[in-house]
Amino acid sequence: MIVIKNLKKSYGGHLVIQVPDLVLTEGIHWFKGANGSGKTTFFRTLAGMLPFEGEITLGGMDIRRAHTAYRLSINYGEAEPDYPEFLTANDLIQFVATAKQAKAEQVDQLIDTLGIEPFLYQPSGTYSSGMLKKTSLALAFLGNPKVIILDEPLITIDDSTVLKVYELVRDYHAQGVSFLLSSHQDFMFEKLPIQTVFRVKNQSIHAESIPTYRP
Numbered sequence: 001m002i003v004i005k006n007l008k009k010s011y012g013g014h015l016v017i018q019v020p021d022l023v024l025t026e027g028i029h030w031f032k033g034a035n036g037s038g039k040t041t042f043f044r045t046l047a048g049m050l051p052f053e054g055e056i057t058l059g060g061m062d063i064r065r066a067h068t069a070y071r072l073s074i075n076y077g078e079a080e081p082d083y084p085e086f087l088t089a090n091d092l093i094q095f096v097a098t099a100k101q102a103k104a105e106q107v108d109q110l111i112d113t114l115g116i117e118p119f120l121y122q123p124s125g126t127y128s129s130g131m132l133k134k135t136s137l138a139l140a141f142l143g144n145p146k147v148i149i150l151d152e153p154l155i156t157i158d159d160s161t162v163l164k165v166y167e168l169v170r171d172y173h174a175q176g177v178s179f180l181l182s183s184h185q186d187f188m189f190e191k192l193p194i195q196t197v198f199r200v201k202n203q204s205i206h207a208e209s210i211p212t213y214r215p
């Protein structure tokens with residue numbers, strides 16, 4: 001699915017991630033690592049948001065040569081969303097829905113599932129961290145992506161929303177969508193059919209173990 005070759009990502013000469021050869025197969029993959037190990041940098045690089053050295057393809061689409069098709073096929077939900085404070089959740093969702101070619105029905109379902117309706121038309125500058133996170137999660141599920149990257153999807157949201165996020169991931173996965181997740185919390189094994197755990201450490205990424213799915 002995602003094929004990475006000779007990837008190097010540095011910030012101003014400081015090497016953060018180096019991946020000589022990695023294939024991410026279809027499924028749900030969990031990236032673990034200490035603070036500052038490079039998970040977000042790796043995710044943003046795969047999402048096409050950062051310049052890098054090397055090659056990345058998704059389903060044969062090159063991240064540079066087929067940039068628009070690639071970006072339509074991969075969604076990214078950031079760990080700590082931060083939006084211009086005058087924009088409402090509705091502004092953000094409508095904008096991304098248009099960019100991602102999402103249907104109105106999908107927009108309505110995500111607003112409903114994630115409980116965004118009560119603050120849909122309020123400026124995001126007035127949101128709590130959980131309201132911001134719900135908005136960012138809705139954006140990450142819009143359109144018809146092959147891969148959804150969720151960076152710390154469970155932080156700041158309440159317990160009932162956590163269950164909704166698990167449901168969304170399971171539903172999309174059942175429709176063939178793959179997920180790259182990060183979480184410092186340890187309880188996702190019970191909720192999701194996670195295929196691989198990757199450890200991000202010492203500028204490298206290695207598969208760690210294959211957990212058992214216990215629904």
Ligand SMILES: Nc1ncnc2c1ncn2[C@@H]1O[C@H](COP(=O)(O)OP(=O)(O)OP(=O)(O)O)[C@@H](O)[C@H]1O
Nearest residue numbers: 011016033034035036037038039040041042079200
């Ligand atoms: N825009 C940037 N400019 C310079 N250095 C950066 C930038 N973003 C991240 N870094 C550095 O890159 C390294 C990896 O950061 P990154 O945010 O990718 O880690 P992370 O694994 O996601 O951490 P956390 O678990 O704390 O979210 C850190 O040393 C960080 O200081």
